[in-house]
Amino acid sequence: MENLSKKILITGADGFIGSHLTEELVRQGYDVRAFVYYNSFNSYGWLDHSDKEIKSSLEIFSGDIRDPYGVKKAMKGCTHVLHLASLIAIPYSYHSPATYVDTNINGTLNIVQAANELEVEKVVHTSTSEVYGTALYVPIDENHPLQGQSPYSASKIAADQMALSFHRSFATPVSVIRPFNTYGPRQSARAVIPTIISQLASGNQSIKLGAISPTRDFNFIKDTVNGFISVMESEKSIGEVINIGSNYEVSIGETAEMIADIMGVKLQIVTDEQRLRPKKSEVERLWAENKKAKDLLGWCPQYGGKEGFRKGLKETIEWFTNPNNLSQYKADVYNI
Numbered sequence: 347m348e349n350l351s352k353k354i355l356i357t358g359a360d361g362f363i364g365s366h367l368t369e370e371l372v373r374q375g376y377d378v379r380a381f382v383y384y385n386s387f388n389s390y391g392w393l394d395h396s397d398k399e400i401k402s403s404l405e406i407f408s409g410d411i412r413d414p415y416g417v418k419k420a421m422k423g424c425t426h427v428l429h430l431a432s433l434i435a436i437p438y439s440y441h442s443p444a445t446y447v448d449t450n451i452n453g454t455l456n457i458v459q460a461a462n463e464l465e466v467e468k469v470v471h472t473s474t475s476e477v478y479g480t481a482l483y484v485p486i487d488e489n490h491p492l493q494g495q496s497p498y499s500a501s502k503i504a505a506d507q508m509a510l511s512f513h514r515s516f517a518t519p520v521s522v523i524r525p526f527n528t529y530g531p532r533q534s535a536r537a538v539i540p541t542i543i544s545q546l547a548s549g550n551q552s553i554k555l556g557a558i559s560p561t562r563d564f565n566f567i568k569d570t571v572n573g574f575i576s577v578m579e580s581e582k583s584i585g586e587v588i589n590i591g592s593n594y595e596v597s598i599g600e601t602a603e604m605i606a607d608i609m610g611v612k613l614q615i616v617t618d619e620q621r622l623r624p625k626k627s628e629v630e631r632l633w634a635e636n637k638k639a640k641d642l643l644g645w646c647p648q649y650g651g652k653e654g655f656r657k658g659l660k661e662t663i664e665w666f667t668n669p670n671n672l673s674q675y676k677a678d679v680y681n682i
Contacts, residue, residue, distance in 0.1 A: 358430030360391025411453035439498035485635035526591035530567030531665035556621030558599035566649035566658035591634020
């Protein structure tokens, strides 16, 4: 009953992380309004694939995060806002950087402006580990310098600062969650783990990748979702930036080898030039310090370390290798 007293708006609810988060909040008894990107097909993205019980419990709002009037309308009556809507593909940010300014920066401004006017109880703004750029020291804590190494990361740095500025200027109750590289079922093939799995599952032993030496701190979707809920529920998180990461560093090459081993296939990696980032734009190393999340929120990854990563990969592979799911991916096409 306590959860039902909270009306939660989730922007980007139709996406990878957003759909998983929406479903979990419904399961936990929250009253959820899902903000999905308007389209003429009346598609709700991944929420179209949710269980009937989930969909029947949802209120859907179709709109555009870039529209301040629609955003404010969507937020009316809501006590909490989980703001996930953004453009996130790094290669596409080289192609169309202005859209990242409109969506990520102005979209965030629309959220915090409306939150301030409507006196919303809590806004959780979604950041990204990409704002840190290549690690200057490891593990990366929340005090690490911010480095915009792509138009995407630059737009997210600006969006984070916009959200925090409203907390400092107007006492808007904002928290910034900074997930490291989330992976799991439903993730776009623009991300490296789905790229590897979908190519191997399609029968390709020789797979195309970009750079394989960079390291990442991969975070399984269930841990990321629990991180969002922990930040939302904690009063201690207001005005804070909090990393959500596994505290386990692994290279792209090692990740591909682990996936091939789990799938029981041989692997040959071919470097695809179009998948390489410009040299100074590539983030060479990411490794999360998650002590603040543990101390402040009591959050702890359930898929941490090598064994946890392997467990998460198995669950991800199981989903992607289901023919009904794999058929939705174009393994032979580079998805920017």
